[in-house]
Amino acid sequence: MPRGDAARPSVTDVARAAGVSVGTVSNVVNRPGKVSRATRERVQAAIDRLQFVPNGAARGLRTGTLAAIGLVVLDIRNPFFTEIARGVEDAAGDRGLSLMLASSDQDPTRERRILSLFAAHAVAGVVAVPASDDVFQLVELAGRGTPVVLLDHPSPVEQLPSVAVDNVAGGQLAVRHLLGGGAEQVVMLNGSHRLSQCRDRWEGARRAVRAAGLTPDSALTEVRVGSIDAAGGAAAIEEWLAFHDGCPPEALFCVNDLVAIGAAGALRNAGLDPADTPMVGYDNLELAAELAVPLTSVAQPTYEMGRSAAELLRQQAGADAAAPAGHLVFQPELVVRASSRPSRRLVPVGPPRL
Amino acid sequence: MPRGDAARPSVTDVARAAGVSVGTVSNVVNRPGKVSRATRERVQAAIDRLQFVPNGAARGLRTGTLAAIGLVVLDIRNPFFTEIARGVEDAAGDRGLSLMLASSDQDPTRERRILSLFAAHAVAGVVAVPASDDVFQLVELAGRGTPVVLLDHPSPVEQLPSVAVDNVAGGQLAVRHLLGGGAEQVVMLNGSHRLSQCRDRWEGARRAVRAAGLTPDSALTEVRVGSIDAAGGAAAIEEWLAFHDGCPPEALFCVNDLVAIGAAGALRNAGLDPADTPMVGYDNLELAAELAVPLTSVAQPTYEMGRSAAELLRQQAGADAAAPAGHLVFQPELVVRASSRPSRRLVPVGPPRL
DNA sequence: TTGTAGGCGTTATCAT
DNA sequence: ATGATAACGCCTACAA
Numbered sequence: 001m002p003r004g005d006a007a008r009p010s011v012t013d014v015a016r017a018a019g020v021s022v023g024t025v026s027n028v029v030n031r032p033g034k035v036s037r038a039t040r041e042r043v044q045a046a047i048d049r050l051q052f053v054p055n056g057a058a059r060g061l062r063t064g065t066l067a068a069i070g071l072v073v074l075d076i077r078n079p080f081f082t083e084i085a086r087g088v089e090d091a092a093g094d095r096g097l098s099l100m101l102a103s104s105d106q107d108p109t110r111e112r113r114i115l116s117l118f119a120a121h122a123v124a125g126v127v128a129v130p131a132s133d134d135v136f137q138l139v140e141l142a143g144r145g146t147p148v149v150l151l152d153h154p155s156p157v158e159q160l161p162s163v164a165v166d167n168v169a170g171g172q173l174a175v176r177h178l179l180g181g182g183a184e185q186v187v188m189l190n191g192s193h194r195l196s197q198c199r200d201r202w203e204g205a206r207r208a209v210r211a212a213g214l215t216p217d218s219a220l221t222e223v224r225v226g227s228i229d230a231a232g233g234a235a236a237i238e239e240w241l242a243f244h245d246g247c248p249p250e251a252l253f254c255v256n257d258l259v260a261i262g263a264a265g266a267l268r269n270a271g272l273d274p275a276d277t278p279m280v281g282y283d284n285l286e287l288a289a290e291l292a293v294p295l296t297s298v299a300q301p302t303y304e305m306g307r308s309a310a311e312l313l314r315q316q317a318g319a320d321a322a323a324p325a326g327h328l329v330f331q332p333e334l335v336v337r338a339s340s341r342p343s344r345r346l347v348p349v350g351p352p353r354l
Numbered sequence: 355m356p357r358g359d360a361a362r363p364s365v366t367d368v369a370r371a372a373g374v375s376v377g378t379v380s381n382v383v384n385r386p387g388k389v390s391r392a393t394r395e396r397v398q399a400a401i402d403r404l405q406f407v408p409n410g411a412a413r414g415l416r417t418g419t420l421a422a423i424g425l426v427v428l429d430i431r432n433p434f435f436t437e438i439a440r441g442v443e444d445a446a447g448d449r450g451l452s453l454m455l456a457s458s459d460q461d462p463t464r465e466r467r468i469l470s471l472f473a474a475h476a477v478a479g480v481v482a483v484p485a486s487d488d489v490f491q492l493v494e495l496a497g498r499g500t501p502v503v504l505l506d507h508p509s510p511v512e513q514l515p516s517v518a519v520d521n522v523a524g525g526q527l528a529v530r531h532l533l534g535g536g537a538e539q540v541v542m543l544n545g546s547h548r549l550s551q552c553r554d555r556w557e558g559a560r561r562a563v564r565a566a567g568l569t570p571d572s573a574l575t576e577v578r579v580g581s582i583d584a585a586g587g588a589a590a591i592e593e594w595l596a597f598h599d600g601c602p603p604e605a606l607f608c609v610n611d612l613v614a615i616g617a618a619g620a621l622r623n624a625g626l627d628p629a630d631t632p633m634v635g636y637d638n639l640e641l642a643a644e645l646a647v648p649l650t651s652v653a654q655p656t657y658e659m660g661r662s663a664a665e666l667l668r669q670q671a672g673a674d675a676a677a678p679a680g681h682l683v684f685q686p687e688l689v690v691r692a693s694s695r696p697s698r699r700l701v702p703v704g705p706p707r708l
Numbered sequence: 709t710t711g712t713a714g715g716c717g718t719t720a721t722c723a724t
Numbered sequence: 725a726t727g728a729t730a731a732c733g734c735c736t737a738c739a740a
Contacts, residue, residue, distance in 0.1 A: 008476075008498055010733055021711045026735060036709060051494065056474035057414030058733035061716050066411065068454075068471070076439060076455075082431050089430075089457070098471050101430075101455040103443070117422070117452050120410035122362075140405065144362055230640060261644045286584060290615045292646050364717055375727045380719060390725060412717035415732050 009050040018046035029054060060122060068098040069125040069313060070118035072111060074195075075229065076103035078258055080283040080302060081129070084151065087306020088127055095314065097124055104131045106195065106228070112137060119146070125313040127151055127306075132194045135160070147316040149309045154196050154329075161312040161325040163305050167197050170298040170332035171204020172211070174253045174280040175220070177296070177334055179212045181278055181341070183251035187221045189236050189263060190255045191228040198228075198255055201282065205253060221249075225259055233262025234269075241270050248277045257281035257288050257297055264293060264339075279339040289337060296340035299333045363404040372400035383408060414476060422452040423479040423667060424472035426465060428549075429583065430457035432612055434637040434656055435483070438505065441660020442481055449668065451478055458485045460549065460582070466491060473500070479667040481505055481660075486548045489514070501670040503663045508550050508683075515666040515679040517659050521551050524652040524686035525558020526565075528607045528634040529574070531650070531688055533566045535632055535695070537605030541575045543590050543617060544609045545582040552582075552609055555636065559607060575603075579613055587616025588623075595624050602631045611635035611642050611651055618647060618693075633693040648691035655684050 011022045018025070020043060027034050028043040035043070046052075060066045069092050073081035081103075089099040100123065104111035111131045115138070118126050125147040128138055135150065135157050142148040142160055150162035178186050188205050191198040206216040214220075223240060225232035233254060240249065248267055254260035260281035264274040275293045284299035308328055315326065365376045372379070374397060381388050382397040389397070400406075414420045423446050427435035435457075443453040454477065458465035465485045469492070472480050479501040482492055489504065489511055496502040496514055504516035532540050542559050545552040560570040568574075577594060579586035587608060594603065602621055608614035614635035618628035629647045638653035662682055669680065 011735095012733080022734080023712075023736080024710060027710085030735080034709080039709080053470060053473050055415070055476070055733050056471070057411050057420065057476060058716090059474075059735075060411035061409070061415050061718085061732090062734050062736085064716080066475075076443075077433065077436050079431065079433065082436060085430060086457075098468070099456060102453065103440075114452070116407060117410070119407050120413075121420075122409070122411060230644075261641060265644050287615060287641060287645075290584075290619050290645055291641075292644060292648070294646070365719095366717080376718085377720080377728075378726060381726085384719080388725080393725080409717050412732090413719075415716090415734085416718045416720085418732075 008055070009052045010055065011052075014043065014046050014050055014052050017050060018043045064122060066121045066123050067096065068092075068100050068121075068123050069127065069310065070100045070102070070114075070123040072102050072104050072114050072118075072126070072128045074104060074106050074129050074131060076101070077229065078256070078283075079285050079287075080256065080300075083302040084129075084306040084309075087303040087308075088310045089306075091307045091310030091314075104129075106131045106192075108132050108134065115141065119144075122146070125149070125310075125317065127309045127313065129153070130196075133196065147313045149312045149316070151305065151309050152197060154200055156325075156327045159325060161316055161327065163309045163312065163328045163330075165300045165305070165330045165332050167200030167332075168204040168207065170282060170300075171201035171206075171253075172208040173204075173332060173334040174201075174282065174298050175205040175208035176211065177336070177340060178251040178253060178278055178280060179208065179214075179219075181251070183278055184214075185219055185221070185250040186253055187223055187240070187249035187251070188253045188255070189225055189233055189259050190222050191225055191232075191259075195228075201253075201255055225255070228256060229258045230262030230265065233259035234266040235262075237263045237266035238270070241266075246270065246272075248272055250277075252277055252279040254279065254281045257283045257285045257295060260295055260297075260339075261291065264291065264295075268292070275338065278341070280334075281339075284335050288335075291339075293339045294337035296337045297335055299335050301330050305330065362409070363406045364409065365406075368397065368400050368404055368406050371404060372397045418476060420475045420477050421450065422446075422454050422475075422477050423481065423664065424454045424456070424468075424477040426456050426458050426468050426472075426480070426482045428458060428460050428483050428485060430455070431583065432610070432637075433639050433641075434610065434654075437656040438483075438660040438663075441657040441662075442664045443660075445661045445664030445668075458483075460485045460546075462486050462488065469495065473498075476500070479503070479664075479671065481663045481667065483507070484550075487550065501667045503666045503670070505659065505663050506551060508554055510679075510681045513679060515670055515681065517663045517666065517682045517684075519654045519659070519684045519686050521554030521686075522558040522561065524636060524654075525555035525560075525607070526562040527558075527686060527688040528555075528636065528652050529559040529562035530565065531690070531694060532605040532607060532632055532634060533562065533568075533573075535605070537632055538568075539573055539575070539604040540607055541577055541594070541603035541605070542607045542609070543579050543587055543613050544576050545579055545586075545613075549582075555607075555609055579609070582610060583612045584616030584619065587613035588620040589616075591617045591620035592624070595620075600624065600626075602626055605632040606634070608633065608635045611637045611639045611649060614649055614651075614693075615645065618645065618649075622646070629692065632695070634688075635693075638689050642689075643691060645693075647693045650691045650694035651689050653687045653689050659684065 015022045102114040154164045193199045267274040281297040284297040288295040369376045456468040508518045547553045579590045621628040635651040638651040642649040
């Protein structure tokens, strides 16, 4: 029965209770081998009785580092990022580290605040999905000795290790597939080019168009979403329909699956059948297969990316600062499902299906 | 250009650089009003130049509390919990607090580790979705002066404030609806009864059956899922089909939407049409409406629950320990979609399909 | 094997 | 308005 507001016990309290010195208590906690069995048991009993929990702040102050690693992602509601978080958390857990997870909402100001917090608490390492190309604060953090790994940021900052996926290749995969299915006009629902993911997937889309012998300016249209999520995708489609007499795009490449889900929903709400609009998403979320129209999507090794990032962090902690940073680049894969199958509208000749 | 491994500057460094005392630096940082304009600017310049970031561990040690609140949820991959996290984070942000988010995976051991970390770092408060009924550690934490709020834990622990949703009512809503649609035999895909959510929704299901004049033992079957997620739901259905000659349950109540998504996927993979099995989920995830078969689901005010929890935390910090703890209980609502519409199979008479 | 003492960086108290 | 100084709780030499 805890009594009310008892002040938290310190090593001193434990030492007194066990009739030993603080040094011995500290040894029992951190290097039990260095203490004789009898003393150890006596001290442990006192620890249990007083419910002593070492003060992390004091320990952090003394040792100069917090037993946790910080992770900043762009959007905590996107399953893509929580899956990454799992990878990081699991790898960190193997080393006895906890995870501090925060979401920047793609806002550089929020990102700054979060990184300041991590810096202030001297976390053991930081994994960051940058909200812009301005990684100054991260470089700075690394310069001060905190291991930092860039995640999902493709243009490598030489000083910082990074884990990325080839987003240009991913964009190409998606649009090549749509064009191969018969589309002649692709609309990409994209986010701000401040994000390299958006920029690169767009560049990939353009390359695919050129590779097909078409000109990007005529065969490819970019529509910006307000937010890179289902609501943003839905709003973009509603606006499109309003400006095009209710006529949907011929084919749709969405910068991620959430946007695609929103887009499909908006088409349906407008009385259209989303299955009639060939569509490709990105991230291959677990639920992509379970949607009204199972979604063709560009897959990334999400969990692995998280694990790898944590692993790079570990390596970096050991290595000396002059060593070249490792840059991992994964390749995306296209997972084809019903959403991109040529539908009635796209069949060039022959009898209409059904 | 940060130079290599420069040790992190301290108040002392700043004080020396600005030609003032450490106390003044501290004042500039924390109570700028108490410092004359001239000194303030001089000190601020030094802070900027040296890129001084106050050491959070030292501050924590001195003030006895970390400017963050800890949140433990059951499964970070479940959008239900990330939405809650958003609510907590937003409310915390209003008070200048950050969020430490961790996932217990419903594992009491993991939960213990996480709470120990929070305790060790003396977070400003803890919001926890308990992984079992054993909330001893939370009570203990509260006893030591850390504000604690229970989330989604219905049997109120008197000493601890809580935010909950009436899960019994939710279970009733779901099953009453299925029975009303003509089902005579309902299968509930449920998680471990160690979780009150599962226990209470099951109890609600039983009540609904009794209210309909049926006996729970004959009209209601519980099937346990291995994990409360899509994989668990899918596995449970696969097993069911194997034991029932490929014949699906007459009607399905899933303990949450993820399980329902997995169940629907498994039915489809078995060559069945999920639309033929009336189905109700729980949580009303944003994507419930976008599924192959739009999912009827019991809705909870997710974001609000998170915000309310953070709010209770704040109140608790002010109040004295003897004051009665607040217990918020929200009411769930049923959102009806296509998944629960009576289908062919349920028509009492008529020729067998196929 | 165990005890003693100094210092990590901050804030807060008390002088000036 | 500013400066000096004593904690906060822990770890770790070093001494016994």
